[in-house]
Amino acid sequence: MPQLAEKVPPSVAGAVLRAVFALPDPVRRLIAGRAVVRDGQRLALDAQLLLLMTRLEGASLTGATVPEARQGLARGQRYINRLPERPVRTRDLAAADGIPARLYEPKGLAEGSPLLVFFHGGGWVIGDIESHDSVCRYLAVNAEVRVLSVDYRLAPEHRFPAAADDALAAYAWAVENAAALGASPEAVAVGGDSAGGNLAAVVGAFADRRPDFALLFYPATDMSVRRRSRELFADGFYLTDADMVWFSDHYCPDVERRTDPKASPLLADDLSGFPATYLVTAGFDPLRDEGEAFGERLREAGVRVAVRRQEDLIHGFANMWGLGGRFQEALAEAAGALRTGLL
Incomplete structure (x- = not known):
């Protein structure tokens, strides 16, 4: 029914x-x-x-x-989709190896702007360019950047490490083609939310040419350990513990492979080359503690990192900005951090 x-x-x-x-x-x-x-x-x-x-x-x-x-x-x-008041031109294109992507260019943005390579969330199983279109438009307008949103392969059709491989390939392509995209190759950031934050962290840790900044929204960083926030917020706060099990089992069903740093970037041996980062978590989120643990690892590695907990919000708040209020306030803060971080 x-x-x-x-x-x-x-x-x-x-x-x-x-x-x-x-x-x-x-x-x-x-x-x-x-x-x-x-x-x-x-x-x-x-x-x-x-x-x-x-x-x-x-x-x-x-x-x-x-x-x-x-x-x-x-x-x-x-x-809840909502468009920023400032017009944004979009162009669909193919990145490395034919990976679908969409370029967002705010009206009046000068050539040679910074570029954000963005990976959408959805547990590596759901979500796409369209589901995060509003978020990308908001970041483009409010951070004064061009945004390249990447439509990486999804599980279970394409299991780990397909999404991570696509993220690394698309980012490398974006750096190489930044000028052709109207952006500066010297100011390329990486970002994403949830599973997309996981992929952005993988790029930050393993790309040959490291990003100039990382914007991580409530990232999944460790598939191998259950932390306290998984129990505290297991049900009733949008993303549930059962959802996380479902996503992980589809993306990386081989439990032994979940300790691979390209699945769990928190477990990378060396994060000292990671870019300066703004990492935001939500207080009522099963992923809260692993995101903050990743921020602590970055701090220990000498990375310039701002870890911000929006303690009154839930997982996915970036996508909820169209409702205004606290959702929009939190995304506005992240956009400001991105803009400042790329100056």
Whole structure:
């Protein structure tokens, strides 16, 4: 039987969601219920309200099948997509070995701008250029950069290390072709969220020509160990522990290979050559602790790194910026860090 979310057109569901978010805070608090406090952190009202709406429509990140999970993410993103006011020109192209990619160029951006090579999240199984189109537009406009979004191969059709190999190849191609893309080859950053943050970390650790900056949103950095945040936020906060198991089993079913640093960059022997980094985690996120552990490894290796915990937010907040409020504030901070880091 189709769920309610499948019966309601995305435009209608999106309008309802925006209407609820536009209500006065006292009314929104009545709808959301008592504030959620865990591990000394208070969940943002914006996040609590979105989680409630998600539960009411029966949505989840993973589905009974991979196609269903991919369709679900695509549909959910259409609810909250929003475009920056400044126009952004896009161009679809092929990177190394024919890897699909999309170039984002804000109107009026001068030639020779910095370039961000971006890898979307989705547990290496779901997500694509379209699911992160709004995020890339926002970063392009607010960080004054060109963005190359990479559509790397997904599991289970292409298991580890396919995504990591594509990320390294696409990044190397971007550096080599930066001038042709209108960007400076001397100011190339790498970034990504969740699984995309994992791939960006792999590039930062293993690329022959290291990036000039890394922007990591709640990255997955260690597939081999369960940390405390996996237990604290196992269910009820968008990304669940069961989702993580599902993603890992599809991407790298061979458990012994999960200690490979190209699957778990936290386990790399030497991170001293990693670029200067802004790494942001979410307080109510199963991935929180491994992301922060990676930041600590970078600090120990002498890397210039800013580790920022948005303690009142949930996994995936970058994609939620279209709802405004705390989601947009957190993404704005990251965009500012990227812009400053590439000066």
